[in-house]
Amino acid sequence: MKRAGRVESSNNTMSSPASRFREIIEGLEPGIQVAILTQDNPDPDAMGSALGVSYLCSRLNPEIDEVNIYYGGAISHPQNKTMVNVLGLPMRKMKTFVPEEHGLVIVVDVASTGRKNLQSTDVKPDIIIDHHRDDPDGDYLLKDIRPIGATCTIVTSYLREYGLDLESNEESSLDNISKIATALLVGIKTDTAELTSPNVTPLDFQCYEYLLKLAERKKLYQIINYTIPHYLYQLKATAYDALEIQHAVVVAGVGIIPPSQRDAIPIIADELLRMEGIETVVVYAIVGDRIVSSLRTTNDGIEMNSFCHQVFGEEFSGGKMGCGGAAVPLGFMTPDDNSTEKTRDSVWEAVRAVINHRVFRVASNG
Numbered sequence: 401m402k403r404a405g406r407v408e409s410s411n412n413t414m415s416s417p418a419s420r421f422r423e424i425i426e427g428l429e430p431g432i433q434v435a436i437l438t439q440d441n442p443d444p445d446a447m448g449s450a451l452g453v454s455y456l457c458s459r460l461n462p463e464i465d466e467v468n469i470y471y472g473g474a475i476s477h478p479q480n481k482t483m484v485n486v487l488g489l490p491m492r493k494m495k496t497f498v499p500e501e502h503g504l505v506i507v508v509d510v511a512s513t514g515r516k517n518l519q520s521t522d523v524k525p526d527i528i529i530d531h532h533r534d535d536p537d538g539d540y541l542l543k544d545i546r547p548i549g550a551t552c553t554i555v556t557s558y559l560r561e562y563g564l565d566l567e568s569n570e571e572s573s574l575d576n577i578s579k580i581a582t583a584l585l586v587g588i589k590t591d592t593a594e595l596t597s598p599n600v601t602p603l604d605f606q607c608y609e610y611l612l613k614l615a616e617r618k619k620l621y622q623i624i625n626y627t628i629p630h631y632l633y634q635l636k637a638t639a640y641d642a643l644e645i646q647h648a649v650v651v652a653g654v655g656i657i658p659p660s661q662r663d664a665i666p667i668i669a670d671e672l673l674r675m676e677g678i679e680t681v682v683v684y685a686i687v688g689d690r691i692v693s694s695l696r697t698t699n700d701g702i703e704m705n706s707f708c709h710q711v712f713g714e715e716f717s718g719g720k721m722g723c724g725g726a727a728v729p730l731g732f733m734t735p736d737d738n739s740t741e742k743t744r745d746s747v748w749e750a751v752r753a754v755i756n757h758r759v760f761r762v763a764s765n766g
């Protein structure tokens with residue numbers, strides 16, 4: 401096993417994160433394998449930054465044997481699936497990740513392993529590149545966590561700082577370059593809601609503009625206008641059929657759905673939030689052994705984190721800036737494959753009654 405032996409584990413505060421990253425990668429022993437880990441259920445920003453970092457590693461140090469990207473959970477959002485297919489992203493399942501085979505572990509778009517957003521492994525990373533608030537203690541070769549629109553922006557800024565401009569790169573094929581630019585661009589687009597979210601910085605704008613010139617328009621179009629699977633229309637129909645509205649609050653239960661359809665929940669929540677007269681949305685379903693929910697609000701009087709806690713419990717939910725989520729274990733009450741239709745219906749009815757009641761009670765007390 402080769403570890404990142406030649407690199408001193410010190411935080412060189414004199415150099416920029418980009419130059420520190422370069423120093424680490426260039427200092428790796430020949431033949432080393434690098435692992436890039438993304439959050440569980442990775443989104444475009446996670447996948448785009450992973451691809452970008454993988455490109456940087458191979459460009460900065462051609463002696464690296466392999467760079468592999470791993471993810472836990474599932475890629476189930478239809479847009480994310482489309483991105484993987486259209487760009488041919490080399491995403492590997494976390495269960496195939498053998499830590500001992502990798503001399504360097506880089507975590508992107510999530511700050512800590514073994515915790516909320518990256519539960520699928522607890523391997524300690526050497527490098528963290530992220531833009532979330534979570535800032536783990538500990539000794540890392542590099543920790544670049546900034547309040548910025550997207551992790552893809554940080555990665556793009558490294559690329560530009562090195563002068564590894566995609567435009568003038570003769571070693572990679574044009575196809576590869578446009579693929580990386582497209583992936584990074586989609587990451588910035590989706591994580592910043594087209595540069596409209598409050599955490600957007602001038603650097604996000606600069607990188608967006610830079611990538612837009614290089615991205616492949618046709619692939620970009622395919623990803624933005626992704627094909628919507630039939631089940632999503634069915635689940636939307638179920639949700640609209642079941643929705644209950646009180647004042648400006650809408651609650652919709654989608655029923656018992658398979659994990660591969662889990663992303664329907666936030667998609668429906670975003671759509672319902674646009675309904676005339678609606679300020680707050682709670683959409684939920686039973687997914688596997690959990691009640692999974694997405695919450696949204698445009699009402700400034702509702703503090704999302706505490707709203708989530710009051711409805712779903714502190715341990716199982718959280719939120720910020722108008723967006724929240726919950727995953728409450730059903731435990732013993734989980735319907736399994738042997739459960740009869742009647743049992744499943746009864747469990748769902750109980751869940752539905754409890755949640756709808758609770759949401760309206762919390763909303764009216766708020």
Ligand SMILES: [Mn+2]
Pocket residue numbers: 445446509531550551591
């Ligand atoms: Mn992100």
